[in-house]
Amino acid sequence: MRDSTVARLQTDHPGGFLTINGDFNHAKLPKTMTGFTQYVKFRTRENMILDMMYANVKEAYSSSALPLGTSDHNLIRLVPTYKPVVRCQPVTTRTVQLWLGEVEERLQNCLQITNWDLFPEDFGQDVEGLADCITLYIRTCEESIVPTKKVCCFPNNKPWINKNIKALLNRKKRTFMAKDREGYSQFRRS
Numbered sequence: 001m002r003d004s005t006v007a008r009l010q011t012d013h014p015g016g017f018l019t020i021n022g023d024f025n026h027a028k029l030p031k032t033m034t035g036f037t038q039y040v041k042f043r044t045r046e047n048m049i050l051d052m053m054y055a056n057v058k059e060a061y062s063s064s065a066l067p068l069g070t071s072d073h074n075l076i077r078l079v080p081t082y083k084p085v086v087r088c089q090p091v092t093t094r095t096v097q098l099w100l101g102e103v104e105e106r107l108q109n110c111l112q113i114t115n116w117d118l119f120p121e122d123f124g125q126d127v128e129g130l131a132d133c134i135t136l137y138i139r140t141c142e143e144s145i146v147p148t149k150k151v152c153c154f155p156n157n158k159p160w161i162n163k164n165i166k167a168l169l170n171r172k173k174r175t176f177m178a179k180d181r182e183g184y185s186q187f188r189r190s
Contacts, residue, residue: 089155
């Protein structure tokens with residue numbers, strides 16, 4: 001693999017996990033592979049390290065040698081120790097409002113029956129205080145009328161992915177898995 005290919009991969013996918021491995025009989029990669037860690041630290045053939053495994057994340061693997069019968073090479077056992085960022089971040093819960101059915105109409109009714117003339121009397125010329133008070137009143141009306149529920153937010157969920165989009169994505173995946181070419185091509189066109 002050329003240096004330019006590795007550099008392009010790192011540029012195109014800055015958060016990507018890259019590995020390069022193989023039987024490096026005549027290559028000397030450590031000088032050209034800056035930012036990569038070599039995980040095979042033991043002899044793989046006689047007194048040489050020929051089989052190598054490079055990755056762009058430190059401490060991603062632990063490696064050990066496994067003899068392979070009468071072969072002149074040892075097997076390399078790589079055990080992943082790297083945890084993706086998405087698994088390192090906690091699942092959070094968030095409270096969302098459920099704007100269903102007549103909720104908007106009920107909130108409008110609440111705000112329409114409010115005597116808005118009472119607010120300026122209490123604050124006089126204090127415009128900021130008046131704005132804060134009206135905002136607090138509207139928020140209180142909203143909290144008392146609009147139902148809420150708690151939802152789990154996983155680190156790999158994007159905020160714009162809602163229940164409808166997830167359902168569409170799952171339908172698309174099922175269509176693909178069922179090998180329904182026509183149905184799948186319709187999903188791709190829409």
